[in-house]
Amino acid sequence: MKTISLSLKETTPSLFTNLGLGAGQILLWGGSYFILSVLSKPIMVETGWTYQMVYGALSFSLAISGLVLPAVGRMIQSLQRNHMLRYTGLVMAGGLTIMGLSKNYPMFLLAWAIAGIAMGMGLYDALFASIGKYFGKSTRNMIVKVTLISSLAPTISWLITSYLLGHFGWRDTCFIYAAALALGILPLHFSLFPPTAAAIDESNKTPQEDAAGPEPKLFLLLISSFTLGAVLTTGIILNLIDILTGKDITMAASLAIISFLGPSQAGVRLLELVMPSATPLKMSVISALAMLAGVILLMAGNSLAIPGVILFGMGNGMRSVVRGTLPLSLFGEKSYAVLIGKLGRWPLIAQAVTPVVAGVIMQKLGSMHFLGVFLAIALANALVSMAIYGAAKKIKENNPPLQQIKQKI
Structure with a gap:
């Protein structure tokens, strides 16, 4: 080969x-x-x-x-x-x-x-x-x-x-x-x-080298995390105006609140440049917890909408970076491009379906029930991120370093 x-x-x-x-x-x-x-x-x-x-x-x-x-x-x-x-x-x-x-x-x-x-x-x-x-x-x-x-x-x-x-x-x-x-x-x-x-x-590789691959549980957890994150961010961001106006916030005030989303996403990426000690594994957990906190604040009350949007934007800004850096950190460089391709399929398909499903939920159930559904997704995303952290640490302790992914997976 x-x-x-x-x-x-x-x-x-x-x-x-x-x-x-x-x-x-x-x-x-x-x-x-x-x-x-x-x-x-x-x-x-x-x-x-x-x-x-x-x-x-x-x-x-x-x-x-x-x-x-x-x-x-x-x-x-x-x-x-x-x-x-x-x-x-x-x-x-x-x-x-x-x-x-x-x-x-x-x-x-x-x-x-x-x-x-x-x-x-x-x-x-x-x-x-x-x-x-x-x-x-x-x-x-x-x-x-x-x-x-x-x-x-x-x-x-x-x-x-x-x-x-x-x-x-x-x-x-x-x-x-x-x-x-x-x-x-x-x-x-x-x-x-x-x-x-x-x-x-590489035709002279040993059978043991050719059989090497990523830990299947960790690979599936990554796919789950990236897919849940894609659904969460697409659903919330596309419906953010409806979420805020559905909570009796005026359109003008809703647009002002939403204006904090972009700077918070960009700002956290700038922050990452001066935080070299924060590993992609840690950033993945922080990202998921920030988005979870953002949804909770959006549900809690209108006065907390701005910090809710800021936290959610920061979590999404980190998520965009983690999508690229976390697989590299866990599985290495050798077949990184193949891995990124495989990890990106289901998040994009889920992202394609989310606007339709989220729109139906918003129309049928209203903004608070919509937030309840996406709170459950945010919680699941946070739990999966913590599971990735635990699984990666355990594998690293028992079998360092993590094996490179192969095209057959």
């Missing part, structure tokens, strides 16, 4: 590398996940499609990205050149071009199916896998810095998309964004991710 060596694992990423990858993520997130926040209304007005139809296409694309992600991880790990990140801009540009040309709903769905493939190729999971492969020892610090920069994606992309919409209409906005992706992402990622060294022949 041939695998690619991590020839750049001692490389220290430059400021340009971190800024470039962060800027690339802003452009990619803005052209996919966040673009409907601005374009959905004019699309519905012109086409007559319902809210459920338009946002159902986004959910469909998230499910597609989850399905392709394991294959993306394997390709990132095995290919000598990083084709996934390099060409994600071209694929996403194709999806946006078809979206701008859409005359019927099946064509619109096709556009988002292509966008879903691009999201699997180039958003956080694929990026983390690539960083782990090319910059092994610098991965954690690099993930924190890149996610800190890309946390500006909602604000920047909404401003740019709103400007383009106001001057050109939603279809031309899609075309302009597609051109920016096609012309910008390929050269950017081409310069930031040069080829790795030649493949190393």
Whole structure:
């Protein structure tokens, strides 16, 4: 079997590398996940499609990205050149071009199916896998810095998309964004991710080495934690306005409270840069407990809504980083890209389904019962995170170090 060596694992990423990858993520997130926040209304007005139809296409694309992600991880790990990140801009540009040309709903769905493939190729999971492969020892610090920069994606992309919409209409906005992706992402990622060294022949490995794999219980706990976290953050953040207004908070006050979410997510990532002693294992538990505390405060009373949103935002900000750093900390660098692909599938599929299910819960049961359901999810997430902490400590004590994951798992 041939695998690619991590020839750049001692490389220290430059400021340009971190800024470039962060800027690339802003452009990619803005052209996919966040673009409907601005374009959905004019699309519905012109086409007559319902809210459920338009946002159902986004959910469909998230499910597609989850399905392709394991294959993306394997390709990132095995290919000598990083084709996934390099060409994600071209694929996403194709999806946006078809979206701008859409005359019927099946064509619109096709556009988002292509966008879903691009999201699997180039958003956080694929990026983390690539960083782990090319910059092994610098991965954690690099993930924190890149996610800190890309946390500006909602604000920047909404401003740019709103400007383009106001001057050109939603279809031309899609075309302009597609051109920016096609012309910008390929050269950017081409310069930031040069080829790795030649493949190393591992055919001489012993049967014992080939049989090595991660602790199955720990692997399943990680999948459970990442999936619960995806459901929790998607459900709460998408319905936060309804949660607050359902508690008799005015719309103006609700928007003011929500404004604390973004800075708290970005601020905690900045805090992680000055907290090198906090391991990914500890940060995972702190993240889950912070989100649990945030939901509790949102339930407790209107006067505690602001600290509730801040705590929840801090927990979610840590979670984005932990998704990349915790698997690396537990299982090492060797097959990190494959592992990230496998761990990312179910969270993305769950994230695709959550808006529909959460919307039904909110409509049928109201904000307090909605919070009760998500409090149970937050509690389960915290318990799973603590179980991961305990299991990892036990395995490390009994059998250090943790084995590397193999593609057969």
